[in-house]
Amino acid sequence: MAATQQKTSTSLWKIGEVAKRSGVAVETLRFYESRALIVPTGRTHSGYRLYDESVFERLAFVKKSQTVGFTLDQVAWIIAEAREGRRPCHEVREMARGRLAELDQKLAELKRYRRELQQTVAAWDRVGEKDGMICGLIEGLDAGSAKAPSASPIGPRSKSSRKGI
């Protein structure tokens, strides 16, 4: 009775313990619950959430899904389907296919950005410090001349190494 952690045959975990073991922050766990991604097995008399082992598998599922690029909404949908006894394999595959296509598109995009940036830098090196524009950022290359209303003016966000590809 004096054990540091009380373990029944199927041990139950408080949210902080789950956080520590899973690496997912406490607030995030509650947030996940609000998004129907996880559900505590029960509560203590005082309202503390209690999780069983399966939460770790579930969190792994969520993480894995995120890793391959699914949104939390998608993951929640999959989980809901599975909970209702359905096996949304077909749809999940569709999602995966869609995500793969997106990934390829983004890869191509990023490669384009990269090439463009490198060429711009190279152009600076050639041009040196001419006057007129700021460090030759525009004249460096002539793509994207702000005259096309149709093409989507895509701009990648980047702050530093935040998440978001």
Add this chain to the structure above:
Amino acid sequence: MAATQQKTSTSLWKIGEVAKRSGVAVETLRFYESRALIVPTGRTHSGYRLYDESVFERLAFVKKSQTVGFTLDQVAWIIAEAREGRRPCHEVREMARGRLAELDQKLAELKRYRRELQQTVAAWDRVGEKDGMICGLIEGLDAGSAKAPSASPIGPRSKSSRKGI
């Protein structure tokens, strides 16, 4: 004197006209002004913004900068520097270098995601429909087992097919 558009030697544009010609939305133009990216040459007696030709070059600069991945804050900084007569070429190059590194990192990340996703899909094909977990999304591969508190659990966003899978 009865022309559709009054043009002086250096013609001035109203915000809607700038929007139409540049492809940048009116609200975005005002937003850019609030971020010190553009400034109207003047105003009409009634307060309408008036832009001269140079705004298009400026917008091109902004777009170009976005294309290579600079944030609006960075662009604003560059513009402010240039306006004060400085030539922030060195810093701009630093930014570019940093951005290039980021780009490479993200490229690598995306490639990793892609590979992982493809392997997961392939694993599904091999495994078929086993029971236990949802469509084998977890067992398909064993990376990212939600046990590592240190490594940042990076997850890319993707909207794609919102509701209908």
Add this chain to the structure above:
DNA sequence: ATAGAGTCTATAGCTGACTATAGAATCAAG
């Protein structure tokens, strides 16, 4: 008994780049 850690709910803020709304004024055409 009390300090301090952990947990609870509810709500608001963060990131970046917009986008939308409300309500008023102004302008151009018929």
Add this chain to the structure above:
DNA sequence: CTTGATTCTATAGTCAGCTATAGACTCTAT
């Protein structure tokens, strides 16, 4: 002169996935 488009300012909302705060409880160790 009236209608409708355009513009103005100021403020709030969007997206996704968290993250932080406030204020109240509860649990554990000394």
